[in-house]
Amino acid sequence: MFAVQFDRFGPPEVLHFATADAPRPGPGQIRIRVQAAGVSPVDVGLRSGRTPMSARLPLPHIPGVDAAGVVDEISDDVDGVAIGDHVFGVVDVAKLGGATAQFAVLHLWAHKPTAMPWAQAGAAGSSTETATRALDLLDLQPGMTLLIDGATGGVGSIAVQLATARGIRVIGTARTDNHDFLRTLGATPVTYGPGLADRVNALGTTRVDRALDVAGAGSLPELLQLTGSTATVVTLADFTAPAQGIRLSMGQLAGEPDGRHGLNTAAELFTEGRFTVPIDATFPIQKAADAHETAEHGSRRGKIVLTIDD
Ligand SMILES: NC(=O)c1ccc[n+]([C@@H]2O[C@H](COP(=O)([O-])OP(=O)(O)OC[C@H]3O[C@@H](n4cnc5c(N)ncnc54)[C@H](OP(=O)(O)O)[C@@H]3O)[C@@H](O)[C@H]2O)c1
Structure with a gap:
């Protein structure tokens, strides 16, 4: 071949x-x-x-x-x-x-x-x-609010749609010129990077129940700050997570x-x-x-x- x-x-x-x-x-x-x-x-x-x-x-x-x-x-x-x-x-x-x-x-x-x-x-x-595995790990219930950091990439754009179909309200991070794209997927956009927690709070969101880090860009402390517990955050890309008590999902390669x-x-x-x-x-x-x-x-x-x- x-x-x-x-x-x-x-x-x-x-x-x-x-x-x-x-x-x-x-x-x-x-x-x-x-x-x-x-x-x-x-x-x-x-x-x-x-x-x-x-x-x-x-x-x-x-x-x-x-x-x-x-x-x-x-x-x-x-x-x-x-x-x-x-x-x-x-x-x-x-x-x-x-x-x-x-x-x-x-x-x-x-x-x-x-x-x-x-x-x-x-x-x-x-x-x-990958998106399905991560959403399953987060034990999402309809009506919850999920923050996805890195929501416009290959995994993130699919995670937004699968979560929305589960009855979840999704807030997704993206660079500013991707915000309209993110809206078409069904997420409320917010810009990624330092200060994320403040920008999410400025949306008027009363609570963020779960957070999924797809970007691995160092946002885990802010995601923890928003959800309030290590049990409510999963990352797919931040290898410092285990040291912070946060789950890093690696799928079948890790026997999950x-x-x-x-x-x-x-x-x-x-x-x-x-x-x-x-x-x-x-x-x-x-x-x-x-x-x-x-x-x-x-x-x-x-x-x-x-x-x-x-
Ligand atoms: N653990 C697993 O099982 C597993 C499986 C698949 C993939 N992954 C990992 O997951 C990551 C994402 O994969 P992908 O296929 O979705 O990648 P991708 O298509 O390249 O997307 C990356 C996304 O990250 C965003 N981004 C860039 N800088 C950022 C920052 N500072 N903060 C937040 N978001 C930022 C980009 O947004 P803009 O375009 O708006 O800048 C883009 O949407 C990779 O590291 C990959 O290796 C892990």
Whole structure:
């Protein structure tokens, strides 16, 4: 099969086309012919060699944790899906990649709504799983107010919509020129950075019940100040959290229960017109290096995605 891969860690230019063996699905897995693959911060970090997890990667490595496509092989122990079905999901987490190729193996997935564009489906998997897992950990009840720090990125924009669908009032942080975008997702916007607690209080909010840190930008003390307890804050990106008594969710890599049920929820909400996967930029797979370059820099309004023409 064809694949976009890298043979050494480095800048986006290390990505190149190659021929690779097509993966085979293991127990509980399915294989798809890829139509679209998301580009996430984790892919960028692994490729650059900056993240400690890079040390676990055998080279060459095919990046990409999110993919959508047409099912072409199914493990014997899997049911509820058939050859030819259109699905989206997350690639085998143990391999930390594999999506930017002709074929990829998914270890969790949901059926793609017919009307959902391939680009949205290709980018949806891990952000939806992550957002769902974090919302579950926060034990949210309808009517609560949730503050999401980093609400316009890949994970944040999905967390806003999934929380809103649970009957939660969401306050989301973003840079000022992303505030209108955040309103379209259903959140009340506030600018991120130092002084956050004061700006949230200035909204006239009587209480913030829960807080989710997606940005890892050092806001945990202010999130604690707003919610009043370490039990009501979860971070996905601040590795200083455990020292502060705050939960850092790392998902299956840390042996936690995953949020796979969120993929079906997202598909149902999409069909009802209550969910979308915001796409910041789309590139043909031939431009994978440009996609990684874009993912490394600049403001975000949702996901970056690679598409593959038939
Ligand atoms: N633990 C896990 O299981 C898990 C899973 C997936 C991702 N993650 C991590 O979660 C983080 C976010 O991932 P993502 O895919 O959503 O990234 P992303 O798409 O790059 O979005 C990052 C967001 O952070 C916002 N931001 C930038 N500076 C900020 C600041 N100082 N304060 C608050 N927000 C700020 C950006 O807002 P503007 O564009 O408005 O500036 C943007 O919306 C990454 O660190 C990723 O590695 C963790």
